[in-house]
Every structure is written in structure tokens, then in C-alpha cells.
Amino acid sequence: MIYSYSAISTFENCPLKFKFAYVDKIKPLRKNIESFMGSRVHETLEKLYRDKLFAKIDSLQELISFYNERWKKEMHGNVFVVKGYEIENYRKMGEMYIRDYYNTYKPFDEGKIIALEKRIFFPLNEKYWINGIIDRIAEKDGIYEVHDYKTSLYFPSLNELDETQLAIYAIALQNLYGAEEIELVWHYLAFNKEIRIRRKSYEYVKEEIINKIEKIENAKKEGKFPAKESALCEYCEYQPICPLFKHRYKIDEMKAEEVAEEDGFSLVNKYWEIERKMEELETMKEELRKKLIDYARKNEVEHIYGGDKLVKIKFYRNLHFKDDKIVESILKKEGLYEKFSRLDFIALSKAFEKDAIPRYIKEKLKEIMEEREVIRLYLKEVKREE
Ligand code: SF4
Secondary structure, rough: OOHHHHHHHHHHHHHHHHHHHHHHOOOOOOEEEEHHHHHHHHHHHHHHHHOOOOOOOOOHHHHHHHHHHHHHOOOOEEEEOOOOOOOHHHHOOOOOHHHHHHHHHOOOOOOOEEEEEEEEEOOOOOOOOEEEEEEEEEEEEEEEEEEEEEEOOOOOOOOOOOOOOHHHHHHHHHHHHOOOOEEEEEEEEHHHHHHHHHHOOOHHHHHHHHHHHHHHHHHHHHOOOOOOOOOOHHHHOOOOHOOOOHHHHHHHHOHHHHHHHHHHHHHHHHHHHHHHHHHHHHHHHHHHHHHHHHHHHHOOOOEOOOOOOEEEOOOOOOOOOOOHHHHOOOOEEHHOHHHOOOOHHHHHHHHOOOOOOHHHHHHHHOOOOOOOOOOOOOOOOOOEEE
């Protein structure tokens, strides 16, 4: 089985997107401007170093012209912008990244170029292989470097940095070149900064990746690819076929008079209207409740009679423990905790799904467990792309 890092991270971000892209092999239906710009910047930096291999140092102007030509040639109507800026803003951002990079690294002899856009392919174990493309491999003083260009507008701290991708590439370099010392270099172009990390071994990443691949393999076996809604959905190229968004695309393409007749559209509006009325009624009910209590207190009655109905009001007091933790520790100390505590089935089923309990316990629980369909409806405001 062959996996690329991008497939693994797509699955982690959203199993359904992984299904569209890698199981059904559906080509992206639209392209977000961030990734469009990222591709153009990558191509330009590749050209810079490829020309350098031929002893040609491109001028900054040449590179900017190349970037703009590629931008023009590749631009198409399905490139979309999520944030409230123009496509032109992104083109200028890419230019700025190239300019800053150029001025910082000129004459680009910070290391010997070993390979550009290098496709790697190597076994993680006897079952799984990894493939991927490394932006640039360089070598300096016997130390190999894996370079990766990032056009993200977020500059991670060392704690936040996800080393996995470059760590796998480092293992690939050990396989390819027998490299012993390898440094990982991230170029955060928007900040004109690089982050370097050098570890003695990158083997730690293998187990993590194998676990992730096994999760994907299980999902494939069980056909389970749930849609995972997140902030990344806004940038997703598969929105038009995703069950979370395809109805919106359907009604966006309909004429206004047809939309009002569309079943889903009118059902939601009716549901929304009823929900609103229920909220109003709940508020009215609460006000009446308070008035009834006032009435009962003032008139010293506990039963209040209407026509066919009466309201019984009971005044009583119960005990409230102010600090759960202290209560818990007292009961534990006195050996009474088990008698008064209840099992948290929600936490247990979450742990079960996340493999956070030992396998042999899972097997025992499986025998007395069943999956039940749960259906919940939530009403939310529709967010529109700006
Ligand atoms: S829109 Fe969101 S939930 Fe749907 S496929 Fe894309 S990432 Fe997944």
C-alpha cells in the first residue's frame, strides 16, 4: 500500500475529503486562492534553483515576470477567495514573498543543491510505502537539508510546528543517500523567516505514520468516511459535492422563484419559524411560572385553580454541594466513592472510538455493545463567502 503525506493529512483533516480525492479520485472542483498562489511561488523558486544548477542566476525581475506569466496562464474561473480580498492582493503577496526571499538568499549558494522537486518513494514497513515530493534537498558541510516552502500566514512556534512531513522526508533521505545528519528547514515566506531543526534520528515518526495509515485502512474496510466540519471547509475544493454544502450550491444555482418552492429550503424555513415561536412560548411560559410562584407566596396557597386544570406548586429545599472535587476526595478517602459515583458512558464511548482503552478491554465491551443511529437537528445561521 502506497501513501503520500498529503493523503494522510487530508484524512486527518476530513475523512470525507480524503474519500473524494483518493478513493473516488475526483479532481478538485475548484481551487482556493491560497493554494493557487502557493503553487506559483513554488514553481518560481524551483526555477530559481534549477537555473542555478545551470550556472545561471536569475535576476529578480526575471523571476517576477516568470511568476506573473504562470499566474496568468494557470488562472481560471474556479479559483475562489475566502477572505474579503481581491485575487490581485494574493498575486502581490506572492510577488512580495519571492522578492523578500530573493533579497535574503541571493546569491543562493547557502548549500549545494542535491535535488529539486524530488519524488521520494520508500517503505515504512513491509506493508506500507510512502511517496512524496521534497521542494529542495541541499547539502552543506556533509549535512543534508530538507527544504520546504510555506506560504501560510501563520508563523508557528517551535511547539506548534508539525515536524511529521519533513521528518518522513528525512527518513527518505537516509534511504536514498545514506545521509546520516539531516536538518529540516521550513521557509515561512510570508515572514521571510526560516525554522531549522536537526535531530539525531527521525525514526520516531514512523510509528505515528503507520498508526495513521492503519486508521485509514480501517476506514476503507468499514466504508466510514464521515464529513468533518472545520474552519478548513471554507477552503475545501469539494464543497459542491460535500453533503454539508451541496444543497447550498443547488439553491444558489436556482432562480429565486424556484428556490422558494424547493422542498429543503421551505422545510428549513418552516422549522426555523416553529423554533422561533417555541422560543417565544418558552419565554412566556417562564414569565407565567414566575407570576404563579409570586401569586402562591403572596396568597399562601400551593394549589392554584384554573378552569379544568390546576397548578400545584411545591416549595422545598434540597442540598447542594459547592465543590465537586472536595466531595469526590472525601468520598474516596472514606471508601464511599463507588457507591455514589456514576459511570460516564459518553466519556467511555469516546475513549472506545479513539482507541484510548486497551484492546483486550475493547474486545470484552464489544460483546455487549451495539451502534445506534442518533439524529440531531441544529439550526444555525448561514455563513456566506465574502
Ligand atoms: S467541505 Fe469540509 S466536510 Fe466537506 S469534504 Fe470538504 S473539508 Fe470535508
